Amino acid sequence: MSNEAPQNLVNVQIDGVWHQFPKGTRVIEACSQAGKYVPRYCYHPRLSAPGNCRMCMVQLGMPKMGPDRKPELGPDGKPVHNWIPRTNISCAQDVSEGLAVRTDSDIVKETREGILEFLLINHPLDCPICDQAGECRLQEFSFDYGQAKSRFIEQKVKKPKRVEIGPRVTLDAERCILCTRCIRFMREVAKDDVIGIVNRGSYNEIAVYPDRKLDSNYSLNTVDLCPVGALTSSDFRFKMRTWFLKETKSICTSCATGCNTIIGARENVVYRQTPRENNDVNQSWMCDHGRLDFHYLQSADRLLEPVVKGAPEADWKAALASAARALKALKPEEIALIASGRLTNEELFLAARLLKKLGNPIHDIISHTGKADDLLVAADRNPNTAGAKLLGLSATEPGSALPVIASGIRGGRIKALIVLGEDATDAGLIEADLNKLQTLIVTSLLPNRTTGFASHILPAAGFTEKRGSMINKTGRLQRLNRAVAAPGIARDDWEILVGLIEALTESVSGFTTIEEVFKAMSAEVPALAGLSLSKIGDLGVQLSL
């Protein structure tokens, strides 16, 4: 068998086993791919490699060259190596033909032990009160590669603690291992070169420029990148031990980008949201706004149970029956429906069914827009405008039918309005318009100006509380997953809609699970043909819309 690697692949030996890697693969990545994880602090695949932490040092062997300038081959027909008698960093070096790597030789172990000792001598070792504990690389690698006993009996270097270097990030300079990931992220990715290093030697510490703050909308990514407890989220710190958090893979619903996330929750409370890597969507990042945009779901004002105006108490059955009765009494042209680009595809699909049952009254969604940035934030702040268009809930231009609805209400022609997850006053309606309506059926999470006039308030579930799918601005179908239960007896929106349809038609819809809803949707919508919720997977599916 020929030893020659296919074009663009090189043969590399890692801990005695030969592998093939594409040219340009970093040695550290090659080791990972070969199942030999190399510990690292400063290296991050999406940032430049400064090689400063020295944790990823391995031993390299170069192919021994014979007099004919060709590699000498051993009995196995593979190159023989000249081993470099010291360690080299693996994060800044690409693989080359015939290279050999040892990730666990004695000098590698001694090097790692030495580096960890150096990192720990001036570290406060305050793990019991440190928020990073449980997901701290210093803890993890000390456990894996460190020495149990300290030889350091001098005074530690004192540095500033609890420094609010930005509105959302707190710095403990004593815990910092000066890996500069935060500096490089802000410089290279967020393009806001605001963090640097001051002082010299062991007194080095990170700091923001005078009169500046780490106040970028991407500042919290530095907290994710920080391998230790130096940068912590001012929002999350001291709230919950990380090992108690149940992690749920989901997506952010704050704009049409749909950053992939992990929702961290414990005992039905969401504590944080962090980005989840997806090369086709958000790489490893997300914006601060989106990340913190879950607190409203924990408001004490959440709507907990259905309310029917005039009725002393209402359960779901009674509320839905009452809403259906009110709608049934009207002609299609007397009804309007305002849906939302924040609803899932399943909800929008059922909303379309509802429209059909009502004889296709006028409908639209409300467009929410803002300023886009160059990194992740999209101008379209609805996470699922594409879904609303695909499923026919949006006018061709989102929001263009809203003035027609408004004038219909003002003119008295439209007598009933169904609002799904929106505040109708965002649709150009004023309170007098809402007051005029005979029937105003609202699904909502929180009280708003619309619910104040509602005949039927149907409490719904927030994005951390439900499952479903959305389509982002690039046409990527992605999944939401439930991290916590909705409060009170609030229901998933799809269940509310199924209930309303069933009450209207006085029949059974056949939908008992969201999977069934998706199945029906994929059968009807060609773009979703052949898909199911499970087929979407954690990273989503690119649709051809």
Next chain:
Amino acid sequence: MPAPARRIPHPREKRMIFANIDREGYTPDIDCYLRHGGYAELKKAVTLKPADIVAEVKASGLRGRGGAGFPTGVKWGFIRPGETKPVYLICNADESEPGTFKDRYIIHQDPHQLIEGMIISCFALNVHLAYLYIRGEFPHGAKILENAIAEAKAKGFLGKNLLGTGFDLEIYVHRGAGAYICGEETGLIESLEGKRAYPRIKPPYFPAVLGLYMCPTIVNNVETLCHIKHIVKMGGADYAKLGKPNNTGTRIIGVSGDVQKPGYFEIEVGSITMGELINDFCGGLKPGRTLKAIIPGGSSAKVFRADERFKLKAKAADGSMVENEIGVLDIPLDFDTMAACGSMAGSGGVIVMDDTRDMVEVLNNLNHFYAHESCGQCTPCREGSLWMRKITDRILAGGGVESDPELLASVSNRIAGKTICAFGEACSWPTMSFVAKFKEEFAGKAKKQVPAFTPPEFTSEILTGAQH
């Protein structure tokens, strides 16, 4: 400021670079330089093909005088012929290795020799923009150099179309802000780019490939660049006859410490021994003192103990290998023998210590320097240099414990070879060699037991008896 006392060169010196240093009536202006035949070599060089000058430098065997002793011709050879990116030359005048004082005399007394060497080098390497990076502590030197550059420009040796050759060259002086690490060539480049002088990782950032502004860059020491002028004058082959094979030319040795007459001497490389340097050139030790130790090549070179013996392999006249045993004072001052004896010729700064010196104090002094100057970029040097300083601080304060010598050795071993730049070796070699060679002095001061329970915040005070 009164003029410093002029020194008469020692008869065994071979003054080439320092030919005009301390010469009565010699001034740093261009007229004086021209009166003494200045810029003749430049005029000769511009008639040569650049590649031929590079070839002469290669043939000369010149090795860098900054400390590492890397062959200059080989370094220059890294610049690819027909390079499309701009090529930069940087003169490293950040002379800051403790014990080293040679470049400053060239800068202060004979700046045009350096400028001429730089211009010839730029011509040879097709460099149109060169920088002279001078340490911040030499403000007067920077003024002299700026003045010299202006003079050379006015005379047409520099600037657009220099000497009517069609070759353009500008040289700018850049002052550092006072950091030892700026003498490391990639740290210097970062500093010149306006950043923190954090040395770059090599690979991939070899200056000759990805140097200043990511363009090919040659960084040479002041003394090295002065030699270029003399290589052009003599021809590489004749220059190579100076000194010893692989250790060619002359070099400047600076002696400080416990000798009668410290100073600087220019010698043919390897032409005198350490003993001759101390006893003959420097007038010997002070009366009644005995030699204890020598640091041979700037403070980061490993120390020699006075009674050390070295077994060196050498080629006998018949071609067979023989082993010679020599003492410290027999070591010839060249690159290779010094390395074979386990230290380095480095920057040529020789520090002599006699029997009145406490080696723990000496090491502590060095440790203070290195802990202060570590840039802090990479872990081992950042944390290790201060740790070593704290240990020697504590030993001197009376708090030494039994395990200290072993700990110092271990810490220094965990730094060397694991850092981004050579500062790791620079800061750890003193500790490594001092502890290994003067173990009894360290052991004598480090006798206490480590207290049984040692909360880190308080142990130092407990050991040294300080109140807190």
